[in-house]
Amino acid sequence: FTDSIEIIFQAKVGATAAAGYRIVEKDKATSGDGYLNEKQNYLLETDLYRLRLNPTTGVVESLITKKDNKEWIDQTTRKKFNEIGGYFYQQQRFLSSADGKNEISILANGSLEKTAEIKGKIGDHPFVQKISLVTGQPAIDFETTIHWSKSEGVGDSYAQKSGYKSEDFRKAFYTDTSKLCIYFPANLKNVILYKDAPFDVTEGRLANTFF
Numbered sequence: 001f002t003d004s005i006e007i008i009f010q011a012k013v014g015a016t017a018a019a020g021y022r023i024v025e026k027d028k029a030t031s032g033d034g035y036l037n038e039k040q041n042y043l044l045e046t047d048l049y050r051l052r053l054n055p056t057t058g059v060v061e062s063l064i065t066k067k068d069n070k071e072w073i074d075q076t077t078r079k080k081f082n083e084i085g086g087y088f089y090q091q092q093r094f095l096s097s098a099d100g101k102n103e104i105s106i107l108a109n110g111s112l113e114k115t116a117e118i119k120g121k122i123g124d125h126p127f128v129q130k131i132s133l134v135t136g137q138p139a140i141d142f143e144t145t146i147h148w149s150k151s152e153g154v155g156d157s158y159a160q161k162s163g164y165k166s167e168d169f170r171k172a173f174y175t176d177t178s179k180l181c182i183y184f185p186a187n188l189k190n191v192i193l194y195k196d197a198p199f200d201v202t203e204g205r206l207a208n209t210f211f
Contacts, residue, residue: 008112010135042104044114046133049140057098058118058129059083063140074185081185082129082142084122087178089157095123111135124149144182154180176209 013019041061042053052062059080063072073081084097102120107130118129125148132141153160156175164171172178193204 008108008110010112042106042116044116044131044133046114046135046137048136048138049133051131051133051140053104053116053118053131054080055104056101057083058102058104058116058120059098060131070187072187074187077185079183079185081183082131083183084127084129084144084146084180085183086154086180087156088123088152088154089160089178090153091123092157097122097127097129108132122146123152125152142182154178 007023009021011019011021041055044051044053048066050062050064050066051060053059054061057080060073060082061080063081064070065072079085080098085094087094097120099122100120102118105117105119106115107117108115112135113132115130115132118131120127125146127144127146129145130141130143132143134141156172156178158164158170158172158175159168160172193209195202195204
């Protein structure tokens, strides 16, 4: 229903109990901490996180945990946090959601939930992203929808028309850097990656996870 209203509140209910709540109208509404700061950056803040969006592209510029004031985004890489990108081989170029100016809206700015929506295009294709933070919840929800305006090839261009042979060393589906990706460059130190293999688990020794 277009005129429906969703209300979110913290409730305490015992494991084998029931609880009833009622809504009371107040004279003055209270707002949360999602706002534009003096540098015109969108801020989403809960008791656990402080998240800042770039006002032009909508990518996440900063993600800080309040308990230790740690910045979790790698600021040294070219890829941006929550950026969509890939090699569109029919156009023979890499495209990114951060190539142009995108529209940012704050959908929820209450004391319990903060949600931002980013609308834009990657090439000719519209996309919508939603980022939601909830008070007391360690998980941050990222949702991405791409509305493809036409059939588009994304990935490595090798043998896309002629087809590959099984004995070929190069195969398009091996090249992860060209695939459609959403990037989350994280500021992590001394990372160890374990990989599931048939009948075994192995420790990765590569410099990165891209093939």
